[in-house]
Amino acid sequence: MATTTKIGLEIHCQLTGAKSKLFCRCSSDYRGKAPNANICPICAGLPGTLPLLNQKTVEFAAMITLALGCKFPDDIAFYRKNYFYPDLPKNFQLTQYNAYSITSIGVDGKLEYGNGKDARIRRVQLEEDPGRLVYASGSMDTSVYVLIDYNRAGMPLVEIVTEPDFADPKDVRMFLDKITSIIEHLGVCDTKLEGSVRCDANVSIDGGNKVEIKNISSFADVEKALRYEITRQRTMASREIQVRSETRHWDDARKVTKESRTKEEEQDYRYFPEPDIPMVLLGSEFVSFIRQSMPELPDTRKERFMSKYGLSAHIAQVLIGNKELADFFESTLMIYLSPKEIANWIVTDLMSFVDERQKKEEDKQYLLFAGLKVGPEHIADLARLVDQETINRATAKQILGQIVRTGEMPSALAKKMHASRIDDASVLAQAVQSVFQKEQAAVHDARRNANVANFLLGKVMKITKGTADPKIALEMIQKKLKED
Amino acid sequence: MPLPLYTLEAGQVVEGIKNREFSAEEYISQLLGRIEKVEPKVNAFVTLNKEEGLNRARMLDKKIRDGEQSGPLAGVALSIKDNICTKGMKTTCASKMLESYIPAYDATVIKRLMSAGAIIIGKANLDEFAMGSTTEFSRHGPTRNPWDISRVSGGSSGGSAASVAALECTASLGSDTGGSVRCPASFCSVVGLKPTYGLVSRFGLVSYANSLEQIGPVGRTVSDVVSILNVIAGSDENDHTTINSNKPTYSLQERKGLRAGLVMEFTEGADPGVSKMIYNAADTLEKQGCKCEEVSLPSVQYALASYYTIATAEASSNLARYDNIRYGFDMNPEGYEWNSYFAKARSNFGEEAKRRIIVGSYVLSSGYYGKYYLKAHQVRSLLKHEMETLFKRYDVLIGPTMPILPFKIGERIDDPLKMYLVDIDTVVANLTGMPAISVPAGFADGLPVGLQIMADQFAEQTMLDIAYLFEQAAKVQRSSEL
């Protein structure tokens, strides 16, 4: 049964790269602080306070706008979205709004995200995060009172809204990976922090009613939520039940979308421009400044890896897929310039040592290489040893396997291994010498019949109690046979 | 027998204390005595700052004795409208919703005044959240007009003007959204100034209508008002709507040869007793070398509708934060569902506040934005263009501050629209962001009449020049002995 699916996304990205909140001087580093220890009169909504727009957040939002191919308006403004809720200190949210005129930082963009596919970006806007509600007894249903922590209130958010250009949850996943890669490369958000990126989705099938899905806690869950919802809608369609236009909540525990509690009355946000924040002029100088000063985008970096270092498209893609990999690669190059060799070591060998857990989206809390004791200097050293043929590839892999646990430099370990080989060699030479002395008759025969060398080898193995390397031992025997 | 200290002007207070003719402690004590005597009749104060006021006075006296530098307002006793945040001192906005609210910070204007050596003697009464024209919407009862205590003092800064007129303080700080400094100044025969929008920081002013309001000084003379303006004016990093420029200073100068336009729409709309005084005022100005001509400002007819649309819209949003969760009055949230708690807590707003919140929500609601809010803003542009055109030919525009004489308490309280109509002369300055001042013009039937002088944006000096010129010539009585 072929159905056409239309999926649109609403992504919220916290600008954890900024040092202070969107409209006040409170630190943006609120995670882990005691409740209400990271607030001030402004973000707590005290009477008489005024919002003070953070310059860095405008800069960051502009970088995201450029990265997504959006256009800038001449100036930007903030609007009040008026509604009541216990996590909203002012009982309005400061956000941006385009219904009357374009005032949000970016509109009308497009992003290619892989496999030749692209999605249109409707808008990019700045807005503030509300506080956090905690339920004393663990759930909203049973708590007799709610506990409110305003530490997060006023955190800067960039909202990215796409057109419903996705036809498959797999595509959504690819797109979100691309978005993650971009915002990490721009340095505007640390996506490993809990709750720093969130995504709501809307989906409809066969031109039917659109359903919004909210409360998806991580990018990884988006695909799951979409699959569930699409199945739900298809099932309804097959039973000829019309899908209602509504907002559903993603229940993370039960992995289903649930109907939201019905509201008795209709909400009306009564948007109007925030009088305390004058319009901010952007202009062509501003756009140039952003273009010049923003960090390299992942796609640009990939192009550079391919053209400057001659890496294959595949390898380059893997490196930029995670900024940590790309950074590790370039740091290693700064010590020893052997791009293809180093790229290979990182992508193939080093990655195999990364805990499987680290690679999975859900547990992506720590740096990829957090559990390993190697840094760029180790890989550079290893690559040099291989390039100079001081060690062969098999030995190099062996060395890597050891140093990820010990942190020892490869050349130091290689020296040790080579020395022990020499030690082995002198012991072996003595053993061969000893056998030649004892088995003089066999030695005489071996000079005329090559196969007899095996008899001598057997004796060497016996003397060394089987520890000798037979290949090397045989080489020594044959060499010695030629000498006398 | 020398005049009591409480009759002194700000300049005289500063000089007197500096020259050790009297001590600051003496001065403040006399004021406190005066307050005790007349407050039962006037009701200008919500909170008195007796102990702290005397302490600061004593500290200032010590400073003088030690020969240390004292500021330009050292010893000046100010009443502060109770919607301006004073750290550690209750700030209630005359509302139950802020009954026990003690701000965690000082408004910028307060910081500047304290640095200049001023002493805050108390918080002045106002209409709840500054919404009103008579101070009758205060939960602490109305402030009465010192000239006739059966009449209103004007509003919303009634406490500010009355305390100055009743000699309970040297001067005062009020706020003006639609005339709230000028109206009570006019009704109480004192001087009240609304600066250009963006000249004075609003950080710490509890918002009612943030695109319209400014903090403004009230005093018995133009000189006092200038002294205070010089301290509080200037850009503030905590208020992004203040203009980024060098700190302005204003002086007193009598300039001749200026031109004033007498706005017909204002004089024609006023009571005969009032307009007569204004025409007299124009004559006085002419005699002082200031040419007066009648002019027209046609868009005045839309001004009130524009004002009440914008003010109520902004108020409905500015007052949303009062849900009693973070601050307010004591009401345990346990046992309530949140919608009910919010609604029950907010039922404690006064009538006028509730009305304005509803009207404001209405004009902003879905589908009405273009009809009311956008149109109201377009009226602002229209008025601004009309006035700027006039300011090419005239230095100032003048007229009555209020179209009527101070009326009896309770007279208009049951008719909101009738009450709104008294703002017709004052809202124009707020809508256009231009400065305006009210100076006493005289008495009609024994009741005060104020002359309003308006100037172009940031042309405060010109406006003050005419105000001073008129004041020196007219010599109208400023204080009521009660």
Place this chain on the structure above:
Amino acid sequence: MVVTREEVKHLGWLAKLEMSDAELQRYTAQIEEIISYLNMLDTIPLEQVKPIAMKKKFSELRKDAPENFEDAVLGTRYRKDGFVKGPRML
């Protein structure tokens, strides 16, 4: 009818203002009068006039330097382990 009692009640819900029946009655009449007055704005054909707006430069915005606010901010005594206690959600 310019404004109905139902509309006022709905606006009261939007604004979280609880009003008694008597208040609803009184306010509806007054608000109707006020809105009727405001309706005069509709008669002005002002599409060509652009609203005035104050503008700020990017360079004039607040620099991103964090500062800790040292004094107590919250004024309610209903707290628990640092959280603010609020009414239940359902």
